[in-house]
Amino acid sequence: MKNIFEKLGVFIQSSRPAIIVTLILFVIISLQGAQLIEMASGTETYVSKDTQLYKNYDQLYKKNFETDSIVVMIQGNEVASEAVMKAADKLEQQMLIVPGVLSVTSPATLINQINYQVSGRSKIPDSDRGVQELINSQPSLFETLLPDKTHMMIVIKIAGSSTDQQKEDILNALYPSLNEAGFPPGYSLIVTGSPALRIDIDNEMTQSMGVLLGISSILMVIVLLLVFRHVRWGLLPLPVVLLGVFFTFGFMGYSGVPMTMVSMAAFPVLIGIGIDYAIQFHNRMEEEIRAGNSSKKALILTTKHTAPAVLIALIMTSLGFVSLFTSTVPMIQEFGILLLIGIVMCYLSALFFGLVTLYSFDWVSKKSPLRRFKQKTAESETENPPPNIPSAKVERAKALENALIKSADFTIRHSKIILVVALLTCFAGLYADRSVPIQTDTNSFIPQDMPSLINYKQMMDLLPGSGDHFNIILRVKDNSDPEILKWIDEFSQHEVTNRRHVNGATSIVDLVKEQNGGTIPETSEEIQAIYDEISDSQKQEYMLGSQLLTIDLDIGQAMENIEITGIKELRDIIQEDIQWMQLPPGVSVVITGQSVAMIDIVVALTSGRSLMTMLGVGLVLMGLIVVYRDPIKALSPIIPMFIVVGWSGLIMAGLNIAYTPMTAVLGALILGVGSEYSILMMERYFEEKDNGLDPVSAINQAVTTTGSALIASGATTVFGFSALIFSPFPILSNFGLVTVIDVCLAIFVTFVVFPPLIVMMDTRREKRRAASLAAVAAAV
Numbered sequence: 001m002k003n004i005f006e007k008l009g010v011f012i013q014s015s016r017p018a019i020i021v022t023l024i025l026f027v028i029i030s031l032q033g034a035q036l037i038e039m040a041s042g043t044e045t046y047v048s049k050d051t052q053l054y055k056n057y058d059q060l061y062k063k064n065f066e067t068d069s070i071v072v073m074i075q076g077n078e079v080a081s082e083a084v085m086k087a088a089d090k091l092e093q094q095m096l097i098v099p100g101v102l103s104v105t106s107p108a109t110l111i112n113q114i115n116y117q118v119s120g121r122s123k124i125p126d127s128d129r130g131v132q133e134l135i136n137s138q139p140s141l142f143e144t145l146l147p148d149k150t151h152m153m154i155v156i157k158i159a160g161s162s163t164d165q166q167k168e169d170i171l172n173a174l175y176p177s178l179n180e181a182g183f184p185p186g187y188s189l190i191v192t193g194s195p196a197l198r199i200d201i202d203n204e205m206t207q208s209m210g211v212l213l214g215i216s217s218i219l220m221v222i223v224l225l226l227v228f229r230h231v232r233w234g235l236l237p238l239p240v241v242l243l244g245v246f247f248t249f250g251f252m253g254y255s256g257v258p259m260t261m262v263s264m265a266a267f268p269v270l271i272g273i274g275i276d277y278a279i280q281f282h283n284r285m286e287e288e289i290r291a292g293n294s295s296k297k298a299l300i301l302t303t304k305h306t307a308p309a310v311l312i313a314l315i316m317t318s319l320g321f322v323s324l325f326t327s328t329v330p331m332i333q334e335f336g337i338l339l340l341i342g343i344v345m346c347y348l349s350a351l352f353f354g355l356v357t358l359y360s361f362d363w364v365s366k367k368s369p370l371r372r373f374k375q376k377t378a379e380s381e382t383e384n385p386p387p388n389i390p391s392a393k394v395e396r397a398k399a400l401e402n403a404l405i406k407s408a409d410f411t412i413r414h415s416k417i418i419l420v421v422a423l424l425t426c427f428a429g430l431y432a433d434r435s436v437p438i439q440t441d442t443n444s445f446i447p448q449d450m451p452s453l454i455n456y457k458q459m460m461d462l463l464p465g466s467g468d469h470f471n472i473i474l475r476v477k478d479n480s481d482p483e484i485l486k487w488i489d490e491f492s493q494h495e496v497t498n499r500r501h502v503n504g505a506t507s508i509v510d511l512v513k514e515q516n517g518g519t520i521p522e523t524s525e526e527i528q529a530i531y532d533e534i535s536d537s538q539k540q541e542y543m544l545g546s547q548l549l550t551i552d553l554d555i556g557q558a559m560e561n562i563e564i565t566g567i568k569e570l571r572d573i574i575q576e577d578i579q580w581m582q583l584p585p586g587v588s589v590v591i592t593g594q595s596v597a598m599i600d601i602v603v604a605l606t607s608g609r610s611l612m613t614m615l616g617v618g619l620v621l622m623g624l625i626v627v628y629r630d631p632i633k634a635l636s637p638i639i640p641m642f643i644v645v646g647w648s649g650l651i652m653a654g655l656n657i658a659y660t661p662m663t664a665v666l667g668a669l670i671l672g673v674g675s676e677y678s679i680l681m682m683e684r685y686f687e688e689k690d691n692g693l694d695p696v697s698a699i700n701q702a703v704t705t706t707g708s709a710l711i712a713s714g715a716t717t718v719f720g721f722s723a724l725i726f727s728p729f730p731i732l733s734n735f736g737l738v739t740v741i742d743v744c745l746a747i748f749v750t751f752v753v754f755p756p757l758i759v760m761m762d763t764r765r766e767k768r769r770a771a772s773l774a775a776v777a778a779a780v
Helices: 002-014 016-034 052-062 082-096 107-119 128-137 164-181 194-227 237-255 263-290 295-326 330-367 371-382 391-413 415-433 451-462 482-498 508-515 524-533 563-580 600-605 607-628 631-655 663-690 695-726 730-752 754-779
Strands: 067-075 101-105 151-159 188-193 469-475 504-506 548-554 588-592
Touching (some): 002 295, 067 082, 067 451, 082 128, 082 164, 107 128, 164 194, 188 451, 194 237, 194 451, 194 695, 263 695, 263 730, 295 663, 391 415, 391 695, 482 524, 482 548, 631 663, 631 754, 663 695, 663 730, 663 754, 695 730
Antiparallel strands (some): 469 588
16 A cells, blocks of 8 residues: 555655646635535424424425414514504505515404404504504403513414525515514514524524634644644644635535534534644654655655555544434534545645645745755754754653653553553443433524524513424315314313413314304314305415314423423323324324424434444444454554543533534544544554564654654644634534543543553564464474
């Protein structure tokens, strides 16, 4: 393999102009692709469209029955006034002509209807007293839209199947209409509801993405200045990795992968991982130049030795990330896609752009007429260590090397104690992990101080029925069958009476009873006659054609109060009630709705999370076996990372951080990121052994060469991931905190657990080989 990479190094050195032109073309192409990225925060980002739960929700309910509501909250001293009602009436007339608006309902709507029944005129009275009299005549009608004297609701219904762009167009038409409606001064107008909240979340994600990348880049500069000062042009790895991340943006746009709350995290993660590659190449090339090699020779040797080692680490990292595709949560799968593509892009950027730039910088420094560059170059070619590195830096580098050697010697002397303690705490962590709670309230994932979220929660508190729902769809032969309507009525009353989380139930039966004096007619003909009298806008929420009916169960703030696990249990109880109450012949039932569709998250975060981790361990182990065909080389990088996976459970339990769709990927991420450190250390260990060193000397040499680069790259990874802690999205900030701790543990085991482990395993193998050879020699 190294011969192939040696030829690749020759190609890179001789094709620098062509490589630079190619990179510029890729930048232009990626710039176009990045503009195609779309934001996504809906149900489809949590629940796979291939599951039966989602198909029931999307094809049966969403396309046929679901409506979404944009709510305008009017707040003021006295909302039941003539001026406010006339403004609401004017707003209603303006919004009804907007494409995509199904209906607009407000207290003004009800006043017009009552006034028409009383006086034959559909208009708002010209006095506050007249308005108040009409409201008092039927107060129960206004309870929902006039919860108190200071709040009024205007509900604009749109089709649930409307696209995000259509919803945004309706909102864009609403804002100028509010200004033109002429609400009196002193009244606040708040636009809320699910569509408005989702658009605000998408905008927040866009702004947050730029902030995260900016913070990550600043942290990268700081850490490179601190830990990568022993090389020239120590900040170069940052633009190298940012170029790889930019290529990933381009891919994201062209492939249609949306930006979600989870995929946002991919880019700080990529900066943290990808900068490792740039640092490894940079460190090795500077090492070769300091050894007296020319720029050309250094580039070729770096490509020959470092490129295959980093590629193997990349492959093992990729295998760890492949396990993300076993998740049933779409945004986790998309997170995996971005990580896989991103690390490849960062590797290619480090290999081609990074090495070509280093070669060019070194060539320019040697050719520069400035005396200081000549002096540095001459000194670097004649002295060791090179005087182009200040003596203080050399002393610090030596101090670090001595500390790493002492650490390795200590761990090797106490290898058994260290390995036993590490394994015991690992298994304790795996046990503790089972008690870590699961957080699936999606509103808890977004910034809690977002004004739109605060308004949304206030609206749900004031507007009954605006929370979570179960939607029960009945397939029938004849929707005018009295037995079916009687069953719906009996079932609805039973659920509201006996299930404390069911606050209300609405169906076509309510409209039929309203038209028939509170009872259900005894014949299909009578029911059909009532159907003909009910407006299409009212019927479409509860029936489709002659064979589909729906019951809407209001379960309040179930997502917040009882969460997904409670919703699943409630769904199962209602399913049992349906079976117990015996459906009429020929009727089948499906329980669906957005709350039911989200149940898949529980499966993904329980059995799915463990499966991802175990699959990741298996894939990385198989990959190492295929690459090395050596059990020692296959197991030695895996064991330290498995220990970190166990420790991660202790951290989650100790910090009381719940699993979310984001933290559920930690096992795969630890394997992907951490295995790189052990693999690179192992590669250098066996390289030094091939040079004739014994195991202890080889590991000491590995920790003083590759180890110093690993500390630098590990620190940059930690700082890169630290940017996530500053995210306003709790789902990302918690993930960032735990990931930073886990990466620190991965670096820790690389220097504390891996050295005694590899020396112990390799030494025992050598003793077995020596004993076998001695036995063969004795036999001869």
